[in-house]
Amino acid sequence: MTALSKSWERAVVPLFILAAWEVFSRSGFLPAALLPAPSVVLHTWGDWIFGFDETSQGNTGRWVADALSSATRVAAGYGIAVVSGVLLGIAIGWWRWVERTVEPTIQMLRPVPPVSWIPLAIIWFGIANKPAIFLVFLGAFFPILMNTIHGVKTADRNLIRAASMMGATEQQLLRHVVFPAALPSIFAGLRIGIGAAWMLTVTAEMVAVKSGLGYVLWDSYYFLRYDLVLAAMASIGLLGYATDALIKVLMSAALHWQHGSTLQSREG
Amino acid sequence: MASIDLQNITKIFRDAKRKRDLLAIDDVSLSVEQNEFLCLLGSSGCGKSTLLNMIAGFEKPTEGTVTVGGKLVDGPGADRGMVFQQANLMPWLPVWENVAFHLRLKGWRKADRRDAAQEYIDMVGLRGFENHFPAELSGGMSQRVGIARALLLNPQVILMDEPFAALDAQTKMDMQEELVAIWQKQRCTVVFVTHSVDEALVLGTRVAVMTSRPGRIRELIALDLPRPRDTTGPRFNDHKRHILNLIREEGMQQRQAAVA
Numbered sequence: 338m339t340a341l342s343k344s345w346e347r348a349v350v351p352l353f354i355l356a357a358w359e360v361f362s363r364s365g366f367l368p369a370a371l372l373p374a375p376s377v378v379l380h381t382w383g384d385w386i387f388g389f390d391e392t393s394q395g396n397t398g399r400w401v402a403d404a405l406s407s408a409t410r411v412a413a414g415y416g417i418a419v420v421s422g423v424l425l426g427i428a429i430g431w432w433r434w435v436e437r438t439v440e441p442t443i444q445m446l447r448p449v450p451p452v453s454w455i456p457l458a459i460i461w462f463g464i465a466n467k468p469a470i471f472l473v474f475l476g477a478f479f480p481i482l483m484n485t486i487h488g489v490k491t492a493d494r495n496l497i498r499a500a501s502m503m504g505a506t507e508q509q510l511l512r513h514v515v516f517p518a519a520l521p522s523i524f525a526g527l528r529i530g531i532g533a534a535w536m537l538t539v540t541a542e543m544v545a546v547k548s549g550l551g552y553v554l555w556d557s558y559y560f561l562r563y564d565l566v567l568a569a570m571a572s573i574g575l576l577g578y579a580t581d582a583l584i585k586v587l588m589s590a591a592l593h594w595q596h597g598s599t600l601q602s603r604e605g
Numbered sequence: 606m607a608s609i610d611l612q613n614i615t616k617i618f619r620d621a622k623r624k625r626d627l628l629a630i631d632d633v634s635l636s637v638e639q640n641e642f643l644c645l646l647g648s649s650g651c652g653k654s655t656l657l658n659m660i661a662g663f664e665k666p667t668e669g670t671v672t673v674g675g676k677l678v679d680g681p682g683a684d685r686g687m688v689f690q691q692a693n694l695m696p697w698l699p700v701w702e703n704v705a706f707h708l709r710l711k712g713w714r715k716a717d718r719r720d721a722a723q724e725y726i727d728m729v730g731l732r733g734f735e736n737h738f739p740a741e742l743s744g745g746m747s748q749r750v751g752i753a754r755a756l757l758l759n760p761q762v763i764l765m766d767e768p769f770a771a772l773d774a775q776t777k778m779d780m781q782e783e784l785v786a787i788w789q790k791q792r793c794t795v796v797f798v799t800h801s802v803d804e805a806l807v808l809g810t811r812v813a814v815m816t817s818r819p820g821r822i823r824e825l826i827a828l829d830l831p832r833p834r835d836t837t838g839p840r841f842n843d844h845k846r847h848i849l850n851l852i853r854e855e856g857m858q859q860r861q862a863a864v865a
C-alpha cells in the first residue's frame with residue numbers, strides 16, 4: 338500500500354463526519370447558534386488565530402498566547418510528574434522497604450480524582466498558574482508512577498544476574514539494566530499521563546485560572562458563543578494529539594530495538 | 606594452587622510455601638586446577654546449576670566455602686565469567702554493546718569499547734553482526750554473544766550452565782568445537798554444566814558425575830583422550846558406557862527411594 342492511500346484512509350472518517358455535520362447544521366433542524374457548522378467554526382477559529390475580522394470578538398488574534406499558556410502549564414506539571422513519577426517508581430519497584438513505607442499512602446491517594454483537589458489547590462496556590470500546574474501534576478503522576486513500578490518489577494531478573502556477573506554495582510544495575518528494561522512500560526505511562534495532563538489543564542482553566550484554551554472555552558459558553566467553544570475544543574484536541582505524537586516519536590526512537598519483535602512494530 | 610576450591614559445600618533451600626527444607630547439595634568438595642575444563646554431569650534437578658551459581662556468587666552455600674583464585678567468593682564478580690542457558694543479552698543494546706557491557710560499567714569511552722569488543726566478536730565468528738539487536742539473532746548467535754561477553758571480562762574462570770542445550774544438533778557441534786578452540790587459545794579454566802554424556806566427553810578434561818538429589822559427586826573421571834575427540838572410538842565409548850552405568854544406577858536408586 339502506498340503512503341498516499343494510507344493517509345487518505347486516515348482522513349475518511351473525519352471528513353465524513355465534518356460533511357454530515359455541515360449539512361445537518363445548514364438544514365435548519367436546530368438553531369444555527371446551538372450547533373454552528375464546521376465552516377463557521379473554522380472561520381471563528383481563523384479569526385481567533387490570525388485576527389482578521391474580529392468574529393471572535395475579544396479573543397481575536399490571541400490564540401497563540403492562549404495555546405501557549407495552556408501548553409506551558411501542561412509542560413510544567415507534566416515535567417514534574419515525569420521526573421518524580423519515574424524516580425519514585427524505580428525506588429518503589431526496586432527497594433522493598435520503600436515499597437512498604439510509601440506504597441500504602443500512594444494507593445490511598447490514587448483513587449481520589451485530581452479534580453477534587455481543585456478547592457484545596459485554589460486555597461493553597463490562589464488563582465493563577467500554580468493550581469493548574471498542581472492539577473496537571475496530579476493527573477499525570479499516578480499513571481507514570483504505576484507504569485514505572487510495573488516496568489521495574491517485571492524486569493527480567495536474569496539480565497540483572499548477567500550484569501552483576503559483569504561487576505555492576507546497585508546504582509549501575511538501576512541505570513544500565515532496570516531503567517532500560519522498564520522503559521517500554523514507562524512510555525506507556527507517559528502516553529496515558531499526557532492525556533490526563535491536557536484534560537486537567539483545561540479543567541483547571543475553566544475554574545481556577547483566567548487564561549488559556551480552557552478559560553476561553555468556558556468564557557465563550559457564558560457568552561453563548563458555541564462556535565468558539567467548538568474551536569477551543571478542536572484546539573485542545575489538536576494540541577493533545579500533537580504532544581502525544583511527539584511522545585510517540587521519542588518512544589520509537591528510544592525503543593527502536595523492539596522493531597521486528599513486537600506486534601506494535603507492524604504499524605507502518 | 607587450585608583455581609576453584611569447593612570445601613564441604615552443603616546447600617539447603619527453604620521452601621517457604623510448603624514449609625520444608627530441600628537438601629539440594631550434600632557435602633561436596635571439589636577442586637578445579639588452572640586451565641582445566643571440568644564438566645559437571647548429572648540428571649536434571651540434581652543441583653548442577655545450584656553448584657555453579659554458588660561458584661558464580663549468585664547463591665550462598667548453607668555450609669562450606671567456595672574460593673576462586675584463593676579468594677573467598679561472597680558475591681558475583683567479573684573475575685568469573687558466566688554463560689547462561691538463555692543468553693540473557695540486553696535486548697536494547699546491539700551485539701557489540703552487549704559484548705562490551707563490562708567496559709560500559711567501567712566508564713570506557715564509546716570508541717574504545719567498540720574497539721575492544723571487536724576482538725571477541727571476531728573470536729566467536731560474529732563479524733558483520735556487530736550492530737544487530739538480540740531480537741534479530743538466532744539461538745546459536747545469541748550464545749556466541751554471551752560467550753564473547755564472558756571472554757571479554759578476561760576472567761580466571763568461565764562458568765557455563767548448559768549453554769548449548771537449546772541449540773540444534775549441528776549448531777551444537779560447531780559451537781562445541783569452537784569453544785574448545787577458544788579454551789585452548791585463552792588458557793582459562795572452564796566449569797561446564799551439562800546433562801549430556803556425549804557433550805561432557807567431547808569437551809572436558811575431567812568429568813564430575815553427580816548423584817541425583819541431593820547432589821553429591823558420584824565419581825570424578827579424568828579424560829586423557831586426544832582432541833578433536835573421536836566420538837566413535839573405543840576409548841570414548843568405554844568412558845561413555847561407564848558413565849551411563851553410573852547414571853542408570855543412580856536412577857534405580859532414586860526410584861527405589863521413591864517407592865520406599
Ligand SMILES: Nc1ncnc2c1ncn2[C@@H]1O[C@H](COP(=O)(O)OP(=O)(O)O)[C@@H](O)[C@H]1O
Pocket residue numbers: 618619620627629647648649650651652653654655656818
Ligand atoms: N531458589 C530455589 N529455591 C528452592 N529450590 C530450589 C531453588 N533453586 C533450585 N532449587 C531446587 O534445587 C534442586 C536442584 O536444582 P538445580 O540446581 O537447578 O538443578 P539442575 O541444574 O541440576 O537441573 C531442584 O530440586 C530445584 O527444585
Ligand SMILES: [Mg+2]
Pocket residue numbers: 653654655766
Ligand atoms: Mg540447571
